[in-house]
Amino acid sequence: MSSRTVLSGSDIDRAVTRIAHEIVESNQGTSNLILLGIPTRGVLLAERIATVLERSYPEFAADSSLGRLDITMYRDDLSANPTREITETSIPAGGIDDKVVVLVDDVLFSGRTIRAALDALGDYGRPRAVRLAVLVDRGHRQLPIRADFVGKNLPTSVAERIRVQLSETDNDNSVVIEG
């Protein structure tokens, strides 16, 4: 099995910083903005984006704008896999009604995770708009879903595996293609 590194730690930092500023640009500010990370690594990326925003925009407060959305119970492949562990969902206290929700995930592949996330969001409220930010878009979509903010587009074959490592949970900061 071969593996090659396509994004280094500093590449990831630059991509996260750029995505953070693109989100603010398209939202015309940080008001009504909610960042929701999708476990596991989407949560870490959402935290990193929030850190960039806090540094650059004093009016942005992470504790009222940052949350996480566990989509396990909304998946369409539950019965085809072993029982998955459910993790915490936390929505900022103000709720998501009439807010602009940015979903954050590490890799966009089939689009099924995002489909599940959209279903889950509907049970928490009615956002004014939902956007999608991903670190890597590897193609091979199975649903009509696209990302609004992309760290890097990576053409891959279906057989390949993308491994995202973030220092919060892994030893390294990198994106590796294996296979």
Add this chain to the structure above:
Amino acid sequence: MKHLLSAGDLSLEQAVAILDTAIQMEQVNKREIKKLPTLRGKTVVNLFFEDSTRTRTSFEVAAKRLSADVINFTAKGSSVSKGESLKDTAQTLEAMGADGVIIRHPASGAAHTLATSGWIEGSIVNAGDGTHEHPTQALLDAYTIRQKLRDNAIGSDLAGLKVAIVGDIAHSRVARSNLQLLKTLGAEVYLVAPATLLPGGLAAQAKGHYYSLDKAISEIEFDAIMMLRVQSERMTASFFPSEREYARIWGLNGERLARLRPKTIVMHPGPMNRGLEIDAKAADSKNSVILAQVANGVSVRMAVLYHLLAGGSEIE
């Protein structure tokens, strides 16, 4: 996990996983939209051969919140009252395509028979069989103890906590399931009962046992005290002289409550015989977590149904 027949079948990891899932289910139960699509298309049958309010309704709510279709089947008003056997009833349900069957039956071992006989393909959940076991009650009791006494509940067990189970242990499936599950989770379980209602085999499995509630309270600083219902309907002989005497010697009243530590929680699986094993002062005190037990029942049963019915095979 395919079936849930006995609390003793659960490993420490499985038990903690179910309790952790229940925490997330509790969050769902606090939302405005208390519904998940997780068990869409699955059919759950509530097969109740014995009267029940709490258990049946909480299983029904749990299954519906997970979007399963629920069929309620009670022995009264069904073909069972015409003499249909458990086997024929089970095969009828199988023909209707039940993915999960929740069974309560007056005969000990009924759930086990249903799970191992081959009459039925689906998962079996034991919701109380005779005087044998009631594993989901034990899970919700463990969940309540962890919720009230552990600061960081997620992932934690009950190691070192002292729990007393008091009263009619001989006829109590709640006591049998709790003894096993609480031990698995690391708690120290003490059985406290009149000698006539405390089988020796069970006493040997506990950390200790007492034939006097007053002595137990004075010697051990309990974290939780679980009062059992006196099950007059299952008693075929007289196990104690009179209800008045039982209430006086074995009942948890305001005076005994005052002798417990301020943080000790008071539990009861319900339905309560107020004035017999527990009086109003104890049942409605700030130490009482009896209503929390009922509320937690729904979350814990959602977690059990999730672990049994949602996935394809074992826990990852």
